[in-house]
Amino acid sequence: MQIQIALPDDLAFSLEAKWGSLERRLTEMIVIEAYREGSISVGKVRELLGMKTRLEVDDFLKAKGVDLPYSEADLEADSQTHEQLRKDGKLPLL
Numbered sequence: 001m002q003i004q005i006a007l008p009d010d011l012a013f014s015l016e017a018k019w020g021s022l023e024r025r026l027t028e029m030i031v032i033e034a035y036r037e038g039s040i041s042v043g044k045v046r047e048l049l050g051m052k053t054r055l056e057v058d059d060f061l062k063a064k065g066v067d068l069p070y071s072e073a074d075l076e077a078d079s080q081t082h083e084q085l086r087k088d089g090k091l092p093l094l
Contacts, residue, residue, distance in 0.1 A: 032064055 019025045
């Protein structure tokens with residue numbers, strides 16, 4: 001789908017000078033808002049913005065001030081993984 005919007009030329013030129021491609025910037029803004037409200041997943045963000053990795057998406061969202069979901073269950077799982085790697089000798093003791 002294509003959507004057209006009308007902007008006064010002076011505003012469009014000013015924003016384009018500041019932001020670069022208005023089409024890209026508007027796409028990013030819509031994708032960010034859709035992600036924030038839970039309408040799309042991280043994978044869909046990656047697809048829509050043409051990013052190659054999840055890390056690239058995480059960096060992008062962080063730079064835009066979007067908190068990444070990280071629950072207590074995620075923390076517990078990470079702690080268990082860390083402890084297991086340490087027991088296996090794959091992580092140095094700090």
